[in-house]
Amino acid sequence: MPDASPGPNKFPRDGVAAEIRAIQSRAPGSSEDCGGTAARKKPSFLSLRLYYFGRWLRSPKPHLMLLGYASLLAFWYLSVEVLRLPRFAEMPGPTAVIHEWLSPSPTFGVSIHTPVYYQHILISLQRVLISFALATALGVPTGLLLGWSKTFKDYAFPIFEMLRPIPILAWVPLAIIMLPGSELPVLFLTFLASFFATALNTKLGVTSIDPTLVLAAKCLGASPLQVFRHVIVPGALPYVFTGLQISIGVAWFSLVAAEMVSGQFGLGYLINTSYTMVQYPTIIIAMVTLGAVGFVSSVAVRLIGNWLMDWRGRQLSLDNRR
Amino acid sequence: MNAPVLRTSMRGAIEIYDVVKVFEVRGVCVPAVDHCSFSIRAGEICMIVGPSGCGKTTLLNAIAGFHGIDSGSITLDGTLLCGPSQLVAPTGSDRIVVFQNGALFPWKTNLDNVAFGPIVQKKLSKKEAHEKGSQLLAQAGLSGYEHKYPGELSSGLQRRVEIVRALMNDPAVLLLDEPYRALDALSKSVMHEALLEIYYRTGVTIFFITHDLEEAIFLGHRVVVMTSRPCRPKESFTIDIPHPRRYEVLTSRRFRELAAEISAAVNEEAMKSFTLGEREG
Numbered sequence: 001m002p003d004a005s006p007g008p009n010k011f012p013r014d015g016v017a018a019e020i021r022a023i024q025s026r027a028p029g030s031s032e033d034c035g036g037t038a039a040r041k042k043p044s045f046l047s048l049r050l051y052y053f054g055r056w057l058r059s060p061k062p063h064l065m066l067l068g069y070a071s072l073l074a075f076w077y078l079s080v081e082v083l084r085l086p087r088f089a090e091m092p093g094p095t096a097v098i099h100e101w102l103s104p105s106p107t108f109g110v111s112i113h114t115p116v117y118y119q120h121i122l123i124s125l126q127r128v129l130i131s132f133a134l135a136t137a138l139g140v141p142t143g144l145l146l147g148w149s150k151t152f153k154d155y156a157f158p159i160f161e162m163l164r165p166i167p168i169l170a171w172v173p174l175a176i177i178m179l180p181g182s183e184l185p186v187l188f189l190t191f192l193a194s195f196f197a198t199a200l201n202t203k204l205g206v207t208s209i210d211p212t213l214v215l216a217a218k219c220l221g222a223s224p225l226q227v228f229r230h231v232i233v234p235g236a237l238p239y240v241f242t243g244l245q246i247s248i249g250v251a252w253f254s255l256v257a258a259e260m261v262s263g264q265f266g267l268g269y270l271i272n273t274s275y276t277m278v279q280y281p282t283i284i285i286a287m288v289t290l291g292a293v294g295f296v297s298s299v300a301v302r303l304i305g306n307w308l309m310d311w312r313g314r315q316l317s318l319d320n321r322r
Numbered sequence: 323m324n325a326p327v328l329r330t331s332m333r334g335a336i337e338i339y340d341v342v343k344v345f346e347v348r349g350v351c352v353p354a355v356d357h358c359s360f361s362i363r364a365g366e367i368c369m370i371v372g373p374s375g376c377g378k379t380t381l382l383n384a385i386a387g388f389h390g391i392d393s394g395s396i397t398l399d400g401t402l403l404c405g406p407s408q409l410v411a412p413t414g415s416d417r418i419v420v421f422q423n424g425a426l427f428p429w430k431t432n433l434d435n436v437a438f439g440p441i442v443q444k445k446l447s448k449k450e451a452h453e454k455g456s457q458l459l460a461q462a463g464l465s466g467y468e469h470k471y472p473g474e475l476s477s478g479l480q481r482r483v484e485i486v487r488a489l490m491n492d493p494a495v496l497l498l499d500e501p502y503r504a505l506d507a508l509s510k511s512v513m514h515e516a517l518l519e520i521y522y523r524t525g526v527t528i529f530f531i532t533h534d535l536e537e538a539i540f541l542g543h544r545v546v547v548m549t550s551r552p553c554r555p556k557e558s559f560t561i562d563i564p565h566p567r568r569y570e571v572l573t574s575r576r577f578r579e580l581a582a583e584i585s586a587a588v589n590e591e592a593m594k595s596f597t598l599g600e601r602e603g
Contacts, residue, residue, distance in 0.1 A: 215388055216425035220439035220491065221415040230438070234429040311429045315473030 045307060092281040100281040108279035110270065110286075121289060124259070124266040128251045128297065131187050135194035135247055140240055142195075143202020148232055153203075164196045168254040172261050182262045189258035194247040201243025205236030238312060241305030248301050252294040267293075333399055333416075333494035334527025335364040336385065341394035343380050354380040356552030357394070362495075364399070367521060367528040369538035371588055372548030372556075373595035378531045381553065382497050385529065386419045387411035398494060415439055418488035419497045423504065424480050426472040432459065432483050433468040439491040451490075458486045461523075462516065478509035482516060489520065495527040502537065511569060514540055522566055535588060539563075539580050540572060547587045550595030557587045 043051070056062065073094055079085050081093035092100075100106050104113045111117060145152045146160070168189055175185040213235065217227045259268025267286045274282040306313050343355040354377035362368040370378050384391045385403065387410060395405030403411035418439075419425075426435050436459060437451035446454065456468055462482055472480050481501050488496055502510050514537065521528060532538050538545045545559045561580060563571055571577055 210425070212421045212423065212425040213427060215386075215413075215419070216421065217427075217438075217442075218413040219386060219415065219418050220487070221413075221443040222438075223442070226442045230430075230442070231427065234427070237429070309429070311431075311471040311473065314471055315428065 090280065092284060097281045097284045101285050108274065108277075108282045110274075110282050117285075117289075120265055120267050120270050120286070121293060124255060124268070124290075125293060125297075127186060127190060127259075127266065128248070128255050131190035131255070132194055132248055132251045134187075135191050135198055135251070136244060139195045139198030139243070139247070140202050143199040143204075143240070143243070144206060144228075144232065144236065146199065146203040147206025147236065148228060160196075160199070164200065168193045169257055172258070175258075176262060182264060185262055186255070186258040186266075190251050190255045193250040193254040197247040197250050198240070198243045201239045201246065202236055205239025205243075206232055208239060209235035237305075237309055241301070241309070244301050244305070245298055248297050249294065252290065252297070256290065332364045332525075334362075334366075335399050336362040336495060336527070336529065337395075337397045338362075338381070338385075339395045339397075341381070341384065341396060342392045343377070343384060343389075344392050345380075353552040355384075355391070356554050358554045359394075360546060360555045360558065362527060362529060365525045365527055366544060367530065367542050369542035369545045370529065370531045370548060371533070371535065371538050371545055371584070372553065373550045373588075373592045374533065376548050376550045376591070376595060377553030378548055379499055382419065382499055382529065382531060384411065385495075386417055386497055387413040388419075415443060415491040416494045417497055418491060418493045418495075419499065420481070420484050420488055420501045422500045424472075424477065424484055424501075426480055426484055426487070428471060428473050431469050431471055432464070432475070435472065435483060436487045436490055439487065443491075455486075455490060458489060459483070462486050462520070476509070478505055478513055481505070481513060485517065485520060489524060489526070493526060495529055498528065498530045500531055500533065503533070510534075510537070515569065517541065518565075518567060535581060535585055536572065539577060539584065540567060540569075545584055547584065547591065550591045556591060559584050559587075 077094050080088045080091050081095065100108065101111050102113075103111050106114065109116065110120075142156075146157055147153070171189055171192060172185075175188050179185045179188055209232065213231050214227055217231045222230065255266070256268035256271070259266040260272040267290050270286040271283050274280070274286065338361065339359050341355050341358045342353070344351050344353050346352070358381065370381075372378050380389075383389050385396055385398075387403070390410035391404055392409070393406065396403045396411065397405075398416065402408070426432075427438070430438065433452055433455050436455035437446075437448070440446040440451045440454070441448055456465070459465060459468060462485070464479065464482060464486065467475060467479065467483070472483065475483065484501075485496070502513050505513060517528075518541065520526075528541075530538075530541065539561055542561050543565075545561060547556045547559070548554065549556045559580065563574070563576055563580075
């Protein structure tokens with residue numbers, strides 16, 4: 001029964017019908033008659049995104065978001081520059097930071113006009129991307145194996161569970177002792193935390209798969225390898241992407257920790273040297289930059305996930321959860 | 323069985339002989355199926371009715387090959403599925419299960435779900451499987467849904483896609499484990515007629531577990547009432563209402579008579595399992 005929706009003229013009040021038509025005509029996937037589901041063509045990924053963005057702009061959310069940011073800035077400004085609270089005496093105020101950040105000739109050498117600023121960002125970004133890619137390439141298969149093979153799980157999971165809770169900072173000395181140079185220890189530390197987050201979530205993803213799906217696949221004649229390819233991998237994907245979101249966040253986190261200890265460039269290094277050289281506004285510039293770059297990378301991971309899991313997005317939007 | 327059943331195959335005769343299955347629950351052996359023997363003719367719709375938790379699903383799982391039996395044997399069209407020499411039946415696309423809560427792959431479109439069986443078995447190329455799949459979906463009134471995901475369909479339609487997915491493999495027997503349990507009464511009645519329509523076209527043997535007596539009488543050639551745990555056939559009723567059946571059958575006198583007769587047998591077992599449940603709980 002593909003066509004169950006009533007025609008526009010069947011609505012009791014024309015106003016309601018017109019309103020519904022107006023809403024549907026704004027949605028990117030609807031055709032003029034907005035009739036049968038079969039007639040509706042699938043909107044492209046980009047147009048759907050634009051539609052969601054437009055809807056978001058019209059909602060109260062952006063205003064609330066701006067209000068939130070404004071109150072944070074106001075708190076900072078009031079406590080540092082107006083009230084001059086004693087504990088915040090050394091703390092640079094927002095005007096000082098913004099002035100330094102935008103200045104063509106910054107007092108402490110780092111602003112949006114200096115190439116060194118972008119060099120720090122690029123080097124940190126590069127380290128995170130390398131470590132994150134490596135952690136994903138190794139963590140996803142490890143997690144899939146942990147969830148899929150009981151033997152491998154019994155063998156490897158106890159070690160895994162023992163190593164995982166060790167904080168990344170505790171690894172710093174060993175990383176420096178074990179690995180040559182200053183670059184490899186940083187990459188290793190960044191990789192490590194990401195790897196555990198990805199592998200563990202992937203494993204959870206495999207165990208979360210409804211066992212009847214595996215039985216159904218077997219029933220339909222799938223070999224163990226085909227079950228793995230068609231059921232285990234796609235079934236674990238939602239958890240894998242949750243893992244990757246955590247993993248990219250953790251990567252930035254441990255990167256900064258590692259850069260503070262060793263390394264000669266990067267945002268973590270910048271924060272640390274600015275501290276020792278009493279260049280306080282630069283610390284805040286680096287911190288805010290970290291926040292922004294981290295946020296963008298996390299959104300990128302989420303978008304890739306949504307794109308790969310179209311089926312899930314459609315289900316969630318039908319459940320009104322998106 | 324009465325007339326116009328268009329049977330394309332005479333496959334799917336199941337012989338269950340003296341099957342025993344014991345489970346270990348917290349160190350205690352609980353017999354789930356106890357010396358259970360009965361047979362299902364090829365092309366028959368056999369409805370299995372019994373109190374919940376009595377071991378009907380255990381029997382179905384043994385036929386499907388999801389777990390083994392402890393003694394006895396099960397044969398399909400004279401071939402041994404499981405018996406003393408081989409306690410676990412191999413899973414195979416000649417016996418396809420339609421699950422209680424549905425088991426369509428949510429990440430595959432309906433067409434990809436339907437085409438899954440023949441493709442993984444390399445019986446058909448992807449293109450052929452998609453062609454056959456679209457055809458069968460259209461026959462089941464599901465055209466237009468090929469490229470949607472199961473999550474975008476109502477549970478009634480999902481169940482229908484699942485049955486089409488099973489039929490794609492030309493199974494000898496369909497094993498249905500309370501497939502319509504979660505549906506509301508209205509969709510249920512639509513689903514019943516749709517299932518019968520599929521049956522009239524294919525003549526596939528159907529092994530159907532249910533709690534719903536009306537469903538059992540409306541669909542079945544035969545209703546087998548099971549005892550409460552351990553599970554074994556208590557009584558078998560032949561439903562002499564002629565096929566093809568339409569929903570008017572539900573209000574006929576013969577239907578009411580059969581319902582009264584069978585519900586007496588079912589009630590007795592339900593009471594037993596109720597008191598048993600109290601003692602165990």
